[in-house]
Amino acid sequence: MSILRAVKGMNDVLPEDIPRWRRIEGLFWDTVARYGYGEVRTPVVEPTPLFVRSIGEATDIVEKEMYTFVDKGNDTLTLRPEGTASAVRAYLEHSVGGREPVTKWAYLGPMFRRERPARGRYRQFWQAGAEVFGDPGPYTDAEMIDMIVSMMRRLGVADVEVLVNSLGSGDTRARYLEALVRYLEPHEASLSEDSRRRLRTNPLRVLDSKAADDRAIAAAAPRILDYLGDEDRAHFDGLCATLEALGTPYRVEPTLVRGLDYYSRTLFEVVGHGGELGAQNTLCGGGRYDGLVEALGGAATPGLGFAIGLERLLLVMGAGETAPALDVFVVYRPGLEREASTLLKALRDGGLRADADLRGGSLKSQFRRADKSGARLGLVIGPDEVERAAVTVKDLRGGEQETLPRDGLVPRLAERLARETA
Template identity: 50%
Template sequence: MSQKIAGPKGMNDILPGEVEVWQHVERTARELFSRFGYGEVRTPTVEDTALFVRSVGEETDIVGKEMYTFEDKGGRSLSLRPEGTAPAARAYIEHSVVNQEPLTRWFYMGPMFRYERMKTGRYRQFHQIGAEAYGSKEPAQDVEIMDLVVQLLQTLGLKDVSLNINSLGDETCRPAYQEKLVGHLRAHVDELCADCKVRLERNPLRVLDCKVERCQQIALAAPSILESLCEPCREHFASVQRKMGALGIKFEINHRIMRGLDYYTRTTFEFIAAHPVLGTASTVGGGGRYDKLVKSLGGPDVPAVGVGLGLDRLCLLLRESGQRFGQPAQLFIAVADEGSADEALALASRLRREGLRVELDTRGGSLKSQMKRADKVGATYTLVLGELERTSGQAQLKPMAGGEPVPVKLAELAQTLHAAKPAA
């Protein structure tokens, strides 16, 4: 007997019964994002490794430890994308989009890849929904991006998700803060994990993003970056807060939010869920402003702000919400005798062309087994088709939830089903 082949660890199959939740989130996001004027962009799953080294940061864990990087047959170093912002920025530059529209709003959906320690809500192939806005340096654009997520969560019916915001300053004021931070960290250098001792020398801000508990405790006592903001950054952050208030969006200021990527400047934020199903992977989305990323990748000097949402985590929360997803069959056709099989297949085909969801067990079998199948698929109605029904052109439409069968003409079946009250 041949050995079974399993899927790669941390890269999950999404099967019917579960995929309907995903489809619901994706449909909801597409509809909502279009209301905000965001168009969908689709970038390759694989990019030049240099894109992520230059954007995400060579000293980040993502580039240093987590990327799936390989050499192709042409000797080029390629990587499976670990996040969506850098590929979108690359596409924005490559296609000279700034010359076509000064304000550009994009969204994307798709798989990302990081070789991480797996736990609930954190996988090696994970899925993101993201939005990026290029061309506006105004605080209003930061707020619009956050409002986009707030409205998506509300539309999905997800509650108990808090919004934390911070400002990371910019190249003017961040160096002064970094000096204060380094002084604090050096006083506790012996307590830092091995990775953070390296980060202290190469990129001290990354220490604040460490997940090791003792490093988190040191980070808690670190000076706040908000005390070191220059006046333009302070005004920008104050304007963000004021506009959030005007929209009625609740938020908390959290000076410890740094995010795990090097390209962020000024506004940064995270959406954090309180539900225990996520365990320690409680951040369902996050992002911020990255005004220098496009230029650093060889593009024009265009400001930008964006957000990424964990689709896997959103779906975990939705499955716990008790909501129902997917659309059951409106009709199950049960075949009473072998001579009616072709007629049943033709009837199902005709009804499907009429836009109806119709199930038919092509294996046939006893009526009892077919009715069990109708119940399993959650059909709203069943119709038994046999010689009597074929010759008379009449049948009985049986509600699976209970109630009296409804006489129906086979020629008028589509109109009857379209007019029928949907299942509760």
């Protein structure tokens, strides 16, 4: 394993790409703040059993994708493969439910899954997500979906589709699973190997199969929406009606299942259609997990959450414009390094983003660097300027320049830059 190569499926983000990331992050935080969420930060490692018990023993994530290791104290730990389990753990550990009836948390950070990497799918990938504890919905469910869609719109991601489904709860699920297995069993011989296995371990997932034969069988399978009990039905209808009231386009997708065991009732996915996405076109996934908090040892508390894959969003979001990193670039004649340094300090202390090439070199080469830096203004210091206690200020877009007194220069420039950007 080369030490000069990032671990497979894990990536560096270099400064030139950071503005796009910042745009997403900034918009995410701005959006969730508008909806009343507070930020939560949890560790990237948790005790392995937390994930096994929340995500589910028979899921792909737990079965084959976790980065699990034994630390020096002999504890078995896992790099978090998703954010909900940690959020629930923190919610319980700090007894948050006892202090407030409804809790709205948002988070942004790296997640880890050992899968075969591909475009839009990495072993360390970034998710921005949110959780709501204590609100049974369905209005919050609709609000959350609407929040995600409007955020994507603001990012310039237009071509998206919202898929929703309900997995019901308790009785509904039991009755449906029975009907589903009864339907699938006669077709068992025609199912793919994976689906045959899932028929035993997690029959719902058979609906999720992309294999052509499986799809045909799944298409004719009984639909969970036809099995919803009265309360589940009312919940789902309430979700749909609220989405319509909010003007959020959506499509009911009865075979939408998703790979985590903890979901109940509302389930949704936002898929993109940009050619950049390839087969990994799920931009966001989420749903309701009303049983999870209790299953992990807390009081019965409804839960709802989603996560957006940032790398995928990056593939489909609009280019946007990026502001140059510098306001001014100082250019000086050899021998005037001290003057250049003190001018730079004054500019920076005055709140301007200023730089220079302190290696010196010809004015020509310094100006070339000034140009490449994207700075708005070039400041020139030569013997003439020093003698007159002045600085020559050149507009690097137009080219016109004037010599201004050094005294009062910094606030003057700050004002000029502020005026021109406004």
